[in-house]
Amino acid sequence: MARIVMKFGGTSMAGTERIRRVARIVQRQQAAGHEVAVVVSAMAGETDRLVNFCREANPLYDPAEYDVVVASGEQVTSGLLAMHLQALGCKARSWLGWQLPIHTDDAHSKARIEGIDSEALLASMGAGEIAVIPGFQGLTADNRVTTLGRGGSDTSAVAVAAAVKADRCDIYTDVDGVYTTDPRIVAKARKLKNVTYEEMLELASVGSKVLQTRSVSLAMKEGVRVQVLSSFIDDDAPAADTIPGTMIVSDEELEGLDMERQLITGIAADKNEAKVTLTRIADRPGAVAAIFGPLAAANINVDMIIQNIAKDKGETDVTFTVPISDLARTQALLEERKDTIGYYRMLANSKVAKISVVGVGMRSHAGVASTMFRALADRGINIQAITTSEIKVSVLIDEDETELAVRVLHTAYGLDGE
Amino acid sequence: MARIVMKFGGTSMAGTERIRRVARIVQRQQAAGHEVAVVVSAMAGETDRLVNFCREANPLYDPAEYDVVVASGEQVTSGLLAMHLQALGCKARSWLGWQLPIHTDDAHSKARIEGIDSEALLASMGAGEIAVIPGFQGLTADNRVTTLGRGGSDTSAVAVAAAVKADRCDIYTDVDGVYTTDPRIVAKARKLKNVTYEEMLELASVGSKVLQTRSVSLAMKEGVRVQVLSSFIDDDAPAADTIPGTMIVSDEELEGLDMERQLITGIAADKNEAKVTLTRIADRPGAVAAIFGPLAAANINVDMIIQNIAKDKGETDVTFTVPISDLARTQALLEERKDTIGYYRMLANSKVAKISVVGVGMRSHAGVASTMFRALADRGINIQAITTSEIKVSVLIDEDETELAVRVLHTAYGLDGE
Numbered sequence: 089m090a091r092i093v094m095k096f097g098g099t100s101m102a103g104t105e106r107i108r109r110v111a112r113i114v115q116r117q118q119a120a121g122h123e124v125a126v127v128v129s130a131m132a133g134e135t136d137r138l139v140n141f142c143r144e145a146n147p148l149y150d151p152a153e154y155d156v157v158v159a160s161g162e163q164v165t166s167g168l169l170a171m172h173l174q175a176l177g178c179k180a181r182s183w184l185g186w187q188l189p190i191h192t193d194d195a196h197s198k199a200r201i202e203g204i205d206s207e208a209l210l211a212s213m214g215a216g217e218i219a220v221i222p223g224f225q226g227l228t229a230d231n232r233v234t235t236l237g238r239g240g241s242d243t244s245a246v247a248v249a250a251a252v253k254a255d256r257c258d259i260y261t262d263v264d265g266v267y268t269t270d271p272r273i274v275a276k277a278r279k280l281k282n283v284t285y286e287e288m289l290e291l292a293s294v295g296s297k298v299l300q301t302r303s304v305s306l307a308m309k310e311g312v313r314v315q316v317l318s319s320f321i322d323d324d325a326p327a328a329d330t331i332p333g334t335m336i337v338s339d340e341e342l343e344g345l346d347m348e349r350q351l352i353t354g355i356a357a358d359k360n361e362a363k364v365t366l367t368r369i370a371d372r373p374g375a376v377a378a379i380f381g382p383l384a385a386a387n388i389n390v391d392m393i394i395q396n397i398a399k400d401k402g403e404t405d406v407t408f409t410v411p412i413s414d415l416a417r418t419q420a421l422l423e424e425r426k427d428t429i430g431y432y433r434m435l436a437n438s439k440v441a442k443i444s445v446v447g448v449g450m451r452s453h454a455g456v457a458s459t460m461f462r463a464l465a466d467r468g469i470n471i472q473a474i475t476t477s478e479i480k481v482s483v484l485i486d487e488d489e490t491e492l493a494v495r496v497l498h499t500a501y502g503l504d505g506e
Numbered sequence: 507m508a509r510i511v512m513k514f515g516g517t518s519m520a521g522t523e524r525i526r527r528v529a530r531i532v533q534r535q536q537a538a539g540h541e542v543a544v545v546v547s548a549m550a551g552e553t554d555r556l557v558n559f560c561r562e563a564n565p566l567y568d569p570a571e572y573d574v575v576v577a578s579g580e581q582v583t584s585g586l587l588a589m590h591l592q593a594l595g596c597k598a599r600s601w602l603g604w605q606l607p608i609h610t611d612d613a614h615s616k617a618r619i620e621g622i623d624s625e626a627l628l629a630s631m632g633a634g635e636i637a638v639i640p641g642f643q644g645l646t647a648d649n650r651v652t653t654l655g656r657g658g659s660d661t662s663a664v665a666v667a668a669a670v671k672a673d674r675c676d677i678y679t680d681v682d683g684v685y686t687t688d689p690r691i692v693a694k695a696r697k698l699k700n701v702t703y704e705e706m707l708e709l710a711s712v713g714s715k716v717l718q719t720r721s722v723s724l725a726m727k728e729g730v731r732v733q734v735l736s737s738f739i740d741d742d743a744p745a746a747d748t749i750p751g752t753m754i755v756s757d758e759e760l761e762g763l764d765m766e767r768q769l770i771t772g773i774a775a776d777k778n779e780a781k782v783t784l785t786r787i788a789d790r791p792g793a794v795a796a797i798f799g800p801l802a803a804a805n806i807n808v809d810m811i812i813q814n815i816a817k818d819k820g821e822t823d824v825t826f827t828v829p830i831s832d833l834a835r836t837q838a839l840l841e842e843r844k845d846t847i848g849y850y851r852m853l854a855n856s857k858v859a860k861i862s863v864v865g866v867g868m869r870s871h872a873g874v875a876s877t878m879f880r881a882l883a884d885r886g887i888n889i890q891a892i893t894t895s896e897i898k899v900s901v902l903i904d905e906d907e908t909e910l911a912v913r914v915l916h917t918a919y920g921l922d923g924e
Contacts (some may be wrong), residue, residue, distance in 0.1 A: 104562040138582065144522040145589035153592075156585035156600050160578035164556065167574035171563035174571070182574050186604060187649055231605055 090255040091123040091213070095223065095245035098132035099262050100319040101165045110319065111172035113260070118178060118218060125209065125219040125252060127245040128169055130161025135238070151196035155225075155235045159185065162222030162241070170220045180218040183209060185225035185233070190244070192226035192234045199226055199234035201243065201306075204251035213252065221248055242303035250310035257307070257314045258333075259299060264318035265334035266291065266298055268503040269355040273494050278505035280353065282335050284342050287353045290446040290480045304336065313337055339448060351456065352447040352501040357490050361391060361409040363440045363472065364418060368403045368432035378429045379406060382421050388414045392442070392475045392484060406431075407473060409484065412438050440472065441490040444482040445497060457481045463500035469493050508673040509541040509631070513641065513663035516550035517680050518737040519583045528737065529590035531678070536596060536636060543627065543637040543670060545663040546587055548579025553656070569614035573643075573653045577603065580640030580659070588638045598636040601627060603643035603651070608662070610644035610652045617644055617652035619661065619724075622669035631670070639666055660721035668728035675725070675732045677717060682736035683752035684709065684716055686921040687773040691912050696923035698771065700753050702760050705771045708864040708898045722754065731755055757866060769874065770865040770919040775908050779809060779827040781858045781890065782836060786821045786850035796847045797824060800839050806832045810860070810891045810902060824849075825891060827902065830856050858890065859908040862900040863915060875899045881918035887911050 094117065096110050110128075118124050138158045142149045166182040173180035188209060192199035213219055223241025226234045236243055242259060249257035264279065266288065271277040283291070285308035292301045298316055307314045317333025337345065369375050376395065383390055393408045410418050415438060422434055450456040457474075460481055464471060469492065473484035485493055498504055512535065514528050528546075536542050556576045560567045584600040591598035606627060610617035631637055641659025644652045654661055660677060667675035682697065684706065689695040701709070703726035710719045716734055725732045735751030755763065787793050794813065801808055811826040828836050833856060840852055868874040875892075878899055882889060887910065891902035903911055916922055 104559060107563070141522060141582070141586055142589060145525065145586050146593035148593075149589050150592055153585040153588045153600060156588075156602070157582050160581045163578045163581070164559070164575050167571040168559055168563050170571045170574075171560060171567050174568055175564035175566075182571060184574070184651070233602070 089121045089123070091252060092117055093125045093127060093245055093249040093252065093254045093257045095127040095241060095257065095259045096129065096319055097241065097261060098129040098134070100260060101128055101130070101169070102132040104168075107165065107168055107172050110260075111169060111176055111178075113319065114169075114173060114218060115176050115178055118216075123213045125213060125221060125248055125254070126169060127221045127223045127241060127248055128162060128165045129223050129241040130165055134161040134164075152232055155196050155199075155233045159222070159225040159233050159235050162224050166220045166222040170218075173218055173220070178218050179216055180220055181212065182220045182222070183212075184222060186227040186231075188221070190226040190247070192228060192236070194228040194230070194232070194234065196228075196232075196234055198237040199228070201226060201236070201247045204247055206251040209248075210252055239300040240302075242300040243306055246303045246307045246310070246312050246314065249312045249314075250306070254312065257312050259303075259314060259316050260319035261298060261316060262318070262320065263298060263316070264320075265316050265332075266336075267354070268505075269494055269498055270357065273357070273491050274498045274504075276504040276506075277498070278503065280334050281332070282337055282342055282345050283353055284339050284448050285336060286339075286479055287446050287448055288336050290444065290477070291354050291356050299336075307336065308338075311338065313341075342448070349449060350447065350501070350503065351449040351453055352445050352503065353449070354446050355494055355497050355501070355503070356444045356446065357494050358442040358444070359440075359487055359490065360412050361440060361442050361484070362412045362415040362436060362438035363407060363409050363484060364415070364422075365405055365407040365435040365437075366422065366429065366431040366433075367405045367435070369406055370430050371402045371404045375429065376406065378425065379422070380408075382425060383410070383418060386417060386421055388418055388421075392473045392482070394473045409440070409442070409473070439487040440484050441487045441493075442482050442484055443490070443493045443497065444480050445501065446480045448479050450481075451478055459500055460497060463496050464493060467492065467496050469496070507539045507541070509670060510535055511543045511545060511663055511667040511670065511672045511675045513545040513659060513675065513677045514547065514737055515659065515679060516547040516552070518678060519546055519548070519587070520550040522586075525583065525586055525590050528678075529587060529594055529596075531737065532587075532591060532636060533594050533596055536634075541631045543631060543639060543666055543672070544587060545639045545641045545659060545666055546580060546583045547641050547659040548583055552579040552582075570650055573614050573617075573651045577640070577643040577651050577653050580642050584638045584640040588636075591636055591638070596636055597634055598638055599630065600638045600640070601630075602640060604645040604649075606639070608644040608665070610646060610654070612646040612648070612650070612652065614650075614652055616655040617646070619644060619654070619665045622665055624669040627666075628670055657718040658720075660718040661724055664721045664725045664728070664730050664732065667730045667732075668724070672730065675730050677721075677732060677734050678737035679716060679734060680736070680738065681716060681734070682738075683734050683750075684754075685772070686923075687912055687916055688775065691775070691909050692916045692922075694922040694924075695916065696921065698752050699750070700755055700760055700763050701771055702757050702866050703754060704757070704897055705864050705866055706754050708862065708895070709772050709774050717754075725754065726756070729756065731759075760866070767867060768865065768919070768921065769867040769871055770863050770921065771867070772864050773912055773915050773919070773921070774862045774864065775912050776860045776862070777858075777905055777908060778830050779858060779860050779902070780830045780833040780854060780856035781825060781827050781902060782833070782840075783823055783825040783853040783855075784840065784847065784849040784851075785823050785853070787824055788848050789820045789822045793822075793847065794824065796843065797840070798826075800843060801828070801836060804835060804839055806836055806839075810893045810900070812891050827858070827860070827891070857905040858902050859905045859911075860900050860902055861908070861911045861915065862898050863919065864898045866897050868899075869896055877918055878915060881914050882911060885910060885914050887914070
């Protein structure tokens, strides 16, 4: 017998038939002898509908009242799933964010979970009752509703799993696991049995939108074993234990599970970055700080940074990337500071893609980066920028070459399946 | 300066433009110097949508989970109205049922309010903040969400008004007050300045669907002055104080307000009753109990009862009315007990209407009933049954003659306006 937290997203909860299907998947886990808690999202489209009402009410809406409005979507689906489970003969009840409670800070609309009171929850689960918990929502110290920000339900699920010391947190999504790369780009992409938290963080943050990054960080911090699997499995399929998706585990657990692992775990492509270049900046101390200080203050997340070798006159070009959604603000901020920074021209290009190869194996192996550069060069793909971390090498290329580059690298690192 | 509770129904809260209009009406009351709390319903149609999800989930749904689901509709509108008020520059915040809390018993889906903690609410209102409170919802002693039953928001408003000792509870509806009768039937119907609680109870329970009966009972018990007025007043109209609807008050207050009041206050028609006749019942002790005991046990509300004079063989006919919605159940229950009761035939007729004349003035005047019988007889309208109370006389007639009877009586009692 294990204690399991299951999480279902908005697509899985969109309407009576789908919730009934979710109820059957949950029932199967309980029938297999497990203690079960379920974390649910709002019906697909519902949160957008509610957010829209808020924007119409007041473009500068009060985030505390926004939270009151949008938290209702998950309240509805948690009550409905409890009813569907009861219709199948299970004992079940909903536990709203304020009932447990799920304690958060008071950063309304993007709150962070500080702790979950698990005593009543554990007693209920221990008595054979399936606990249904709305994701996304929490409670401040002064008794007001909070939400965790879009996609926060993954984080809720991991936090509940940590609070009840679950053996596993199963995140049901519209994919059946984490792949070596996007199967829509590379038909030969393989589903991974295991990835480490750090690999998952790198893969998620560069575009494999399977899990919210924050939930993976929390799972890593709390040591929660997370499994990604499909909610569109056949109704008659056996319990999830026997049709595993991808398990996200610690480095240590991975070593025990998978000695013969590939050097590279996966390849991710991200088209959501834009490249900005400032030309002919004075090559002196403080110049770079004058650029990036204001961006940091404006909460703009700068990713890659390249400073070219200084040219004749003590001048240099600086190139960096920001999310496309922040490009306009970035340009406005730097335009304002043109004289302070002292650059000649600002160039922007959003037609770029960041391609990353990720794998914990590269820690102990040299040559990963040079394999990448050679494979891309052989196909005439030009590299505009490079960054590396301990378990990742990323390059910036022309957006039009994204799919080609992913396929070339997938083959170069021997990831192609049958 | 007064302390005022305002209540807006689902039609007034249906969508951004209408909520904005409500916000302006509320703002005007605050601008007039009043302390204001607002109680809101869910958007029109929303509760039906949620109830439907519950029925689809499980026809025998758990009322505790039903409450979790359907209470969300009022949560949404209370958050949105707070935002709209803030957009107009008012200070405002929502207070959910569990936040105040509004204490109820644990009769889920039809809970009764036991009390409201008003300390925080009064402090907030005293500081110039408009309190926005979702109607319809409450909290049990063991911290679970309840709802008060359909139309419960009127009751919430009156309960809040009692808790904060409001000077007035203004119920905004899609009519602009209580009329001597339905203006769609009698063009010369007049809007009443004042009615007493008891008159309103009689008028409401026989079909003037302006206010929920329960809310009027509560207002009478707690001595809350309730005003019914239209939410479709012009945006530029002055504050509600100067365009009164109908004020519902105690007998004592009425005497001070309206010495020269008509004998009869209003005339109501109700087509929602059905007539059942059991023929040739043995005229012996216990026969009537055998009929009405099972109906009471099944929570079927029997209204008029007529037992004919016993005929030759010690047999009698019994006729009574039940709500049309309970007719099928009534027939099934009595069919089952045919032998026990010992009747010959059961006849049912849902093509009947109950016409009532109501007025506190009739307490001290004889002849009200005979005026009614004579006026109806003069137009050839046949009376099938009669009941009376201290302030009401009701007759059962053929449904086709409803409008004619109401017009005849409106004239007969001198209620026609200009």
